[in-house]
Amino acid sequence: MRRPWQQAQRSALILAGFAATATLLLGSTWLATHRTVADNEIAAQSALLAQTLPADSFDNVLPASRQPLPTVIQQAFGSREALTFYTARHQGRVSGLIFENVAPDGYSGRIRLLIGLLPDGSVHAVRVVKHQETPGLGDYIDIARSDWAHQFGGKGAANLPSWRVRKDGGEFDYVSGATVSARAVTAAVGRTVAAFHRYHATLLPRDTP
Amino acid sequence: MTAIHSTHIAKPATVSTVMLKVLAALLPGIALSVYCHGVGVLLQLLLASLTALAAEAAMLRLRGVAVLPALKDLSAIVTAWLLALSLPPLGGWWMIVVATLFAIIVAKQLYGGLGNNPFNPAMAGFALMVVSFPAQMAQWGSPQLPLDAAAQWQWIFLHTLPAGSVPDAISSATPLDVLKTGLRQGQALAGLLPQSSAQGLIALGWLAGGLWLWRQKLIPWQTPLAMLAGLLALALPLWLWQPAQYASPLLHLLQGGTLLAAAFIVTDPVSGASTPRGRLIFGFGVGLLTYVIRVFGNFPDGIAFAVLLMNMTVPLLDQYTRPAVFGHRKGRS
Amino acid sequence: MTTPASASRWRDLCHNALWKQNPGLVQLLGLCPVLAISNTAVNALALGLATTLVTTLSGSAVAAARQWIPNDIRNPVFIIIIATLVTCVDLAMNAWLHGLYLVLGIFIPLITTNCIVLARAEAFASRNSVRAAALDGLMMGLGLTLVLLLLGALREILGKGTLFDGAHLLLGDAGHALVLHLVPAGANYQFLLAMLPPGGFIGLALLIAAKNWLDERARRRAAQRASQSASPISSVASTE
Structure with a gap:
């Protein structure tokens, strides 16, 4: 019969053996997959970003063009947290900008948005990236639920005077019973358009003709 | 047969x-x-x-x-x-x-x-x-x-x-809904108060029915009163503290289904508590939860969820509020 | 090659895992993913298959290593084995089934904490042959998958009026052809309760009730058959 100390040593060795084998297995699996995983993540991000700009309007890798928004400008976007934006290029020329923005006043918390703007300052498309609006009520702002977000396409600085939902005298639709969600998103998109209109000289890189 | x-x-x-x-x-x-x-x-x-x-x-x-x-x-x-x-x-x-x-x-x-x-x-x-x-x-x-x-x-x-x-x-939308949505948007309470007295009028109808049922000894007094007390226990202090932010207790009593629930729903003998003390706790819980869900929750009114949640506690309430067995109580009541 | 005795043992094993001791309906183990991911048939099937893969592999691995595992540290060793396998499956899905991986999210790594995996390692694999343990793991996993698939289909049909929506995540572009629209896609049909967590609980309760009802009916019929052949008096008494 072995003494407890020896038995503990044996157990520890066995456990270490299993741990080492597990590490080996995990390491090799990671080596086999990590490139594909990274590619997948970039592809998924690109696919989401690409939805906000016209197809084939750019040829650069969008996630790689990510830049922080200058703090001075950030306030014009109506956000208290740091924002980033992406620059789309076609043959080196800027063909669009994608802004992240946050609508702080959703019915249940913040609504995170991606807003694709063309160089002339008009909206191409808006995507809700993250929200907690009531399922079946406020979630129509999500493109997976309804076409509501499509109405921003083509609207620009010229529309700013009436950039509100119809209920508040503006030109954007909403679903009655869930005005708050539409109001929050509409306002955030409007702020983004206005801020771009004001600061486009700073935001658009110099190489634009 | x-x-x-x-x-x-x-x-x-x-x-x-x-x-x-x-x-x-x-x-x-x-x-x-x-x-x-x-x-x-x-x-x-x-x-x-x-x-x-x-x-x-x-x-x-x-x-x-x-x-x-x-x-x-x-x-x-x-x-x-x-x-x-x-x-x-x-x-x-x-x-x-x-x-x-x-x-x-x-x-x-x-x-x-x-x-x-x-x-x-x-x-x-x-x-x-x-x-x-x-x-x-x-x-x-x-x-x-x-x-x-x-x-x-x-x-x-x-x-x-x-x-x-x-x-x-x-x-x-219902007055309660208008109120909650408006307050979240930072609008002033005064502009959001219901314009019509319809809901209040209907509520008095439920009240009359409830009183008659009580006179007929078909519903106990504990549950409805405890429910209203539970509602007021939160509505009153919050209203006194910030009358611009929280609607008056009267509005909470008359709007939504408060009185309908007090008279006809929490008094359901099957899904409600059956001992007198159990009824008090059950009703009070429904009132508290109703206020919390109504004011802080995502849904326009909270009565249904409050009742369902308290329904779950009924077996426990009934067990712990059964009348005392001889000599087994320690002076708590 | 298999003797009659072992053949009946295999059958028992399958019957036990798929019906009598079904992890989803009887043991009620691993309910968190069952309720969270069963909102569409494809999600449910994918999670079920991933779990089956893990139960099978972990069953075999534990059975193969069982003679080297001292009794007093068996649980840490089981956990190491299970966590390793789950992480491998997680990485593999992230690499080769990325769309599905995004949908299933946290629930793939959470297979580690699914009690059914550890329970089978402890109760069965640690004291049986590799072959038996692999079969047990496979069958237990399939039993869970079956329940998940049923629940997922039920919730998807009721909640969205479709069946196998999102099949392309599992099968590639060919999957698009598999999607059945039981309600015309344009009708915007939605019954949220079935898609939200309460629908999972209610749906699972209905499935458990259905299984109990089937068992009860089978038992009644067996009893009737037995009493008819045994004594006429007791059968008269039992008709009322």
């Missing part, structure tokens, strides 16, 4: 008399409801009753229980009416049908029928609708713009309106 029931179960005749009186007690409120919202209310009551009877009969047959005696106890009609009075008076016909089917089939019969359901069937049906169809459930007719009878029927069955009708007549 005459069934011999054990003696402690109330005779069917008694149950149906009680239920008949409950239905009668609902009449003043129904009359005021029709006065404020129009005949659509009656159509909802009719649809609910027919659906409830059909569902109850079908389920009793499936369960191999005698159909007629159980139908005659009228409990299905009571559930149906409570549901019809809680749903929007101008909701589409399928809404009340789906809600009633769920209440009778799932919440009542699947648990073993009258006397065995842990959850209040009407509130289960209401919760189903408010979770599944929040947009439709938020659309109450505006009492200021009543549609005529024909237009109401057309809307409920066909979902179309006669030319020239105002969409607000069918899609305006």
Whole structure:
């Protein structure tokens, strides 16, 4: 019969053996997959970003063009947290900008948005990236639920005077019973358009003709 | 084949008399409801009753229980009416049908029928609708713009309106909803208070019915009073503290289904607590939760969820509030 | 090669895992993913298959290593084995089924904490042959998958009026052809309760009730058959 100390040593060795084998297995699996995983993540991000700009309007890798928004400008976007934006290029020329923005006043918390703007300052498309609006009520702002977000396409600085939902005298639709969600998103998109209109000289890189 | 029931179960005749009186007690409120919202209310009551009877009969047959005696106890009609009075008076016909089917089939019969359901069937049906169809459930007719009878029927069955009708007549939100949405947007409370007294008027109807039921000794006083006390326990201090942010206790008493619930829903003998102290705790809990869900939650009114949550505590309440066994209490009461 | 005795043992094993001791309906183990991911048939199937893969592999691995595992440290060793396998499956899905991986999210790594995996390692694999343990793991996983698939299909049909929506995540572009629209896609049909967590609970309760009803009916019929052949008196008494 072995003494407890020896038995503990044996157990520890066995456990270490299993741990080492597990590490080996995990390491090799990671080596086999990590490139594909990274590619997948970039592809998924690109696919989401690409939805906000016209197809084939750019040829650069969008996630790689990510830049922080200058703090001075950030306030014009109506956000208290740091924002980033992406620059789309076609043959080196800027063909669009994608802004992240946050609508702080959703019915249940913040609504995170991606807003694709063309160089002339008009909206191409808006995507809700993250929200907690009531399922079946406020979630129509999500493109997976309804076409509501499509109405921003083509609207620009010229529309700013009436950039509100119809209920508040503006030109954007909403679903009655869930005005708050539409109001929050509409306002955030409007702020983004206005801020771009004001600061486009700073935001658009110099190489634009 | 005459069934011999054990003696402690109330005779069917008694149950149906009680239920008949409950239905009668609902009449003043129904009359005021029709006065404020129009005949659509009656159509909802009719649809609910027919659906409830059909569902109850079908389920009793499936369960191999005698159909007629159980139908005659009228409990299905009571559930149906409570549901019809809680749903929007101008909701589409399928809404009340789906809600009633769920209440009778799932919440009542699947648990073993009258006397065995842990959850209040009407509130289960209401919760189903408010979770599944929040947009439709938020659309109450505006009492200021009543549609005529024909237009109401057309809307409920066909979902179309006669030319020239105002969409607000069918899609305006309830006062509680307007209040919550407005406050979240930072609007001033004063501008959001209900413009009409319709809801308050109907609430008085429920109050009258409830008082009559209490005089008839059909409902205890503990549950309704405790529920109102629970509601006020939060509404009053918060209102005194920040009257610009929190609506007055009176509004909370008269708006939404507060008095309907106090008189007819928390007093349900099957899904509610059965000891006097248990009733006090049960009612108080419903009141507190109602306020919390109403004011801080995501749904327009919190009564249904409050009742369902407290239904879950009933077995515990009944066990711990049973009258004392000899010499086993330590001076707590 | 298999003797009659072992053949009946295999059958018992399968019957036990798929019906009598079904992890989803009887043991009620691993309810968190069952309720969270069963909102569509494809999600449910994918999670079920991933779990099956893990139960099979972990069963075999534990059975193969069982003679080297001292009794007093068996649980840490089981956990190491299970966590390693789950992480491998997680990485593999992230790499080769990325769309599905995004949908299933946290629930793949959470298979580690699914009690059914550890329970089978402890109760079965640690004291049986590799072959038996692999079969047990496979069958237990399939039993869970079956329940998940049923629940997922039920909730998807009721909640969205479709069946196998999102099949392309599992099968590639060919999956698009598999999607059945039981309600015309344009009708915007939605019954949220079925898609939200309460629908998972209610749906699972209905499935458990259905299984109990089937068992009860089978038992009644067996009893009837037995009593008919045994004594006429008792059968008269049991008709009422």
